Amino acid sequence: MEGGAIAVPWYRGISFKVSAVIVALVVATVAVVGWIFLTSLHRYTEGVLKSRGRYIATTLAQQAVEPILYEDRVALLKLIESFQPEAGELSAEAAIVAYAEIRDRDGRPLVEAGRTATPPAVAISVGPGVMVADHGGLVFEVAAPVVVKGVAIGQVRVGVSRALARGRLRSLAGQIALLLALAASLAATATVLLSRRFIRPLVQMIRGARRIGEGGWGTQIGVHTHDETGELAATFNEMSVRLQQAFEEIHRTQTQLIQSERLSILGSFAAHLAHELKNPLTSIKLSMQAMGEVGFDGCLDPEERELILNDVAHMDEVITSFLAYGRRRPVVSVAVEVVPLLEEIGRRLGARGRQAGVAVELDLTPDLGRLHLDPERLSEALENVVTNAIQVTPPGGVVAVEARRLEDGGLRLAVADRGPGIAAEARVHLFEPFFTTRHGGTGLGLAIAQQGVADHGGQIEVESVVGEGTVVTITLPGGRTASGSEAAGYDGALSGQR
Numbered sequence: 418m419e420g421g422a423i424a425v426p427w428y429r430g431i432s433f434k435v436s437a438v439i440v441a442l443v444v445a446t447v448a449v450v451g452w453i454f455l456t457s458l459h460r461y462t463e464g465v466l467k468s469r470g471r472y473i474a475t476t477l478a479q480q481a482v483e484p485i486l487y488e489d490r491v492a493l494l495k496l497i498e499s500f501q502p503e504a505g506e507l508s509a510e511a512a513i514v515a516y517a518e519i520r521d522r523d524g525r526p527l528v529e530a531g532r533t534a535t536p537p538a539v540a541i542s543v544g545p546g547v548m549v550a551d552h553g554g555l556v557f558e559v560a561a562p563v564v565v566k567g568v569a570i571g572q573v574r575v576g577v578s579r580a581l582a583r584g585r586l587r588s589l590a591g592q593i594a595l596l597l598a599l600a601a602s603l604a605a606t607a608t609v610l611l612s613r614r615f616i617r618p619l620v621q622m623i624r625g626a627r628r629i630g631e632g633g634w635g636t637q638i639g640v641h642t643h644d645e646t647g648e649l650a651a652t653f654n655e656m657s658v659r660l661q662q663a664f665e666e667i668h669r670t671q672t673q674l675i676q677s678e679r680l681s682i683l684g685s686f687a688a689h690l691a692h693e694l695k696n697p698l699t700s701i702k703l704s705m706q707a708m709g710e711v712g713f714d715g716c717l718d719p720e721e722r723e724l725i726l727n728d729v730a731h732m733d734e735v736i737t738s739f740l741a742y743g744r745r746r747p748v749v750s751v752a753v754e755v756v757p758l759l760e761e762i763g764r765r766l767g768a769r770g771r772q773a774g775v776a777v778e779l780d781l782t783p784d785l786g787r788l789h790l791d792p793e794r795l796s797e798a799l800e801n802v803v804t805n806a807i808q809v810t811p812p813g814g815v816v817a818v819e820a821r822r823l824e825d826g827g828l829r830l831a832v833a834d835r836g837p838g839i840a841a842e843a844r845v846h847l848f849e850p851f852f853t854t855r856h857g858g859t860g861l862g863l864a865i866a867q868q869g870v871a872d873h874g875g876q877i878e879v880e881s882v883v884g885e886g887t888v889v890t891i892t893l894p895g896g897r898t899a900s901g902s903e904a905a906g907y908d909g910a911l912s913g914q915r
């Protein structure tokens with residue numbers, strides 16, 4: 418599923434929705450603006466046409482006075498024909514005049530040119546004596562009287578054509594429609610590209626969330642923009658890291674709890690068993706010693722007696738460590754000077770090492786200060802770890818014990834040996850009680866050490882390379898544990914920090 422496609426149909430995706438909204442907005446805006454523009458232009462053109470028509474009709478009427486008085490039809494015809502369009506005619510008046518005619522005072526036509534349609538019946542007055550008859554068709558008619566000294570001697574009628582204006586309006590509307598289509602496709606392309614750019618981080622986040630859901634704690638998203646998506650991605654990454662930390666913490670605590678529970682059951686069992694065996698074993702030991710002292714011989718030779726006594730001594734040793742393990746008391750922390758404590762432990766371990774021909778070298782720094790801990794339980798833990806190291810080091814070898822103060826005020830102890838190392842299969846069982854590969858070992862040393870360190874709120878870790886050696890690290894925290902129980906911690910009064 419990792420990096421899989423996002424299962425949202427395209428028509429439900431944000432990209433499509435955003436594009437649809439923006440395209441609709443752009444189309445609506447262009448359409449409304451275009452419509453307003455065309456309507457205003459239409460109204461303006463109508464006004465211009467009407468006033469041009471009136472001007473043409475009144476001009477014709479003035480020029481027709483004389484030819485009417487002299488009944489000069491030829492001059493009248495020339496006059497109206499001069500307003501008719503000819504091929505290549507560019508005059509605005511000529512272009513809009515559909516027809517023109519001049520009538521006498523009784524309304525009888527004297528001359529006419531270009532008339533194709535019957536003039537409309539209803540006319541309204543648009544000035545002194547000037548009428549306009551309009552049906553909204555391609556042509557409307559303007560009529561003006563021919564007046565001499567206040568007396569009407571005839572009438573001029575001019576058909577004004579809207580064809581030119583309408584043609585221009587139509588071609589403008591076509592251009593606007595083209596603009597509309599262009600704007601819509603541009604808006605669609607731009608929004609699809611833009612929204613994809615904005616959605617990409619979202620898709621990455623969905624994939625990241627899926628990976629986390631599948632157990633990929635700590636998954637990070639590579640979105641580094643300086644906007645809200647970048648912020649969201651940074652928050653996501655932070656959340657992912659916190660989840661990972663929380664998961665690891667839960668896992669560690671759970672392991673510790675299981676181990677602690679197991680140890681506690683085993684501990685009481687071991688203590689009970691050891692307690693029951695201790696007295697009979699002491700009786701056997703005393704009897705064997707007594708047998709030797711009274712010179713009881715014949716049934717047991719001294720060598721066999723010595724062998725039995727040795728075995729009894731080993732059993733006693735095992736039982737004593739079982740008892741020690743089973744009766745461990747809880748940690749009681751006190752403020753302790755770390756350097757003198759480690760030096761004292763070092764002296765004891767040095768003596769143990771010397772017996773095996775191994776040097777125990779202590780490397781301490783003077784800044785170790787004071788720490789809240791249980792000296793007995795810490796010594797027990799450290800001694801078990803160092804004893805293991807001495808046991809695997811050949812005579813003439815060295816076991817190095819290093820103590821360092823941590824930045825958080827805690828303490829790190831590292832015990833390094835150049836022994837045979839620990840195989841990976843054995844490493845997972847190291848802290849289990851009774852796990853041992855050593856002849857005569859009880860397998861309790863590291864279990865006791867881990868319990869002691871955990872009771873201080875610390876951790877014990879093992880790094881080992883087969884054939885090269887092992888480093889066991891004990892880390893004690895610098896403060897108190899969150900539960901409020903006393904864990905290891907430096908004394909603020911002396912060290913200046915907690």
Ligand SMILES: Nc1ncnc2c1ncn2[C@@H]1O[C@H](COP(=O)(O)OP(=O)(O)OP(=O)(O)O)[C@@H](O)[C@H]1O
Nearest residue numbers: 805806809838853854855858859860861862863887
């Ligand atoms: N420094 C080390 N190098 C190699 N193996 C080690 C080291 N420390 C521990 N081990 C392995 O871990 C096992 C368990 O150690 P642990 O101290 O718990 O028990 P033990 O030493 O066998 O017995 P005891 O109870 O007497 O300590 C050992 O038997 C040994 O196999």
Ligand SMILES: [Mg+2]
Nearest residue numbers: 801805862863
């Ligand atoms: Mg041991």
